[in-house]
Amino acid sequence: MKITWLGHSAFLIEGSKKVLIDPFITGNDKAPVKPDDVDCDIIAVTHGHGDHLGDAIFISKRKNVPIVAIYELAEYINSKGATAIGMNFSGTYEHEGVKLTMVPALHSSGITEAEFTHSGGLPAGFIIEMDGKTVYHAGDTGLFGDMKIIGELYTPDVALLPVGGLFTMDTRLATIAAKWLKPKVVIPMHYNTWPPIEADPEEMRDDLEREGIDLVILEPGQSYEL
Numbered sequence: 334m335k336i337t338w339l340g341h342s343a344f345l346i347e348g349s350k351k352v353l354i355d356p357f358i359t360g361n362d363k364a365p366v367k368p369d370d371v372d373c374d375i376i377a378v379t380h381g382h383g384d385h386l387g388d389a390i391f392i393s394k395r396k397n398v399p400i401v402a403i404y405e406l407a408e409y410i411n412s413k414g415a416t417a418i419g420m421n422f423s424g425t426y427e428h429e430g431v432k433l434t435m436v437p438a439l440h441s442s443g444i445t446e447a448e449f450t451h452s453g454g455l456p457a458g459f460i461i462e463m464d465g466k467t468v469y470h471a472g473d474t475g476l477f478g479d480m481k482i483i484g485e486l487y488t489p490d491v492a493l494l495p496v497g498g499l500f501t502m503d504t505r506l507a508t509i510a511a512k513w514l515k516p517k518v519v520i521p522m523h524y525n526t527w528p529p530i531e532a533d534p535e536e537m538r539d540d541l542e543r544e545g546i547d548l549v550i551l552e553p554g555q556s557y558e559l
């Protein structure tokens with residue numbers, strides 16, 4: 334399995350299938366790809382904020398691939414002419430051997446469009462299971478105690494955790510999340526896109542190593558193979 338960071342919270346996870354998560358590309362100067370160039374078989378969107386829904390609708394239409402999202406966000410996406418599959422917490426959607434399970438996130442999810450903010454349902458994270466490997470994409474989230482249960486239930490190999498603070502956990506709280514989740518590897522996300530979420534995830538390394546967790550810091554466009 335190959336995990337490529339496309340900047341912010343956007344990842345392309347490639348194994349027997351290609352899973353694209355939170356493809357915020359247009360408007361992110363650090364994104365290493367263009368919405369016209371991304372290849373995927375399915376798209377998962379964690380919540381309705383623009384830096385996560387991003388180019389999902391455009392790419393879904395261009396590639397004719399489905400978007401998986403919480404029910405209300407899926408309804409919104411469908412109203413824009415893309416194909417979305419609505420689901421909800423603890424539910425699993427299986428797509429050609431890839432399993433996407435929705436787990437909670439502690440955040441908000443409004444969809445802002447011109448002067449209106451639509452309800453995007455509740456924010457989520459995803460457990461992605463493919464080729465015998467498990468990845469947890471936490472979405473945007475604060476620290477919450479049920480991360481311990483997510484760790485016990487799904488035993489993720491890799492946890493993609495937001496560390497930028499202000500809207501999500503910072504490096505200190507993401508370190509606690511990692512201890513609860515007990516993945517083999519943590520890849521930080523949702524930092525340094527803009528000044529308010531500047532962070533140095535290197536601060537997490539010593540604490541994680543003591544727990545036997547590898548910290549893998551990627552640059553946008555870089556990949557981690559497991």
Ligand code: NI
Pocket residue numbers: 380382385440441473500
């Ligand atoms: Ni958000």
Ligand code: MN
Pocket residue numbers: 382384385473500523
């Ligand atoms: Mn965000």
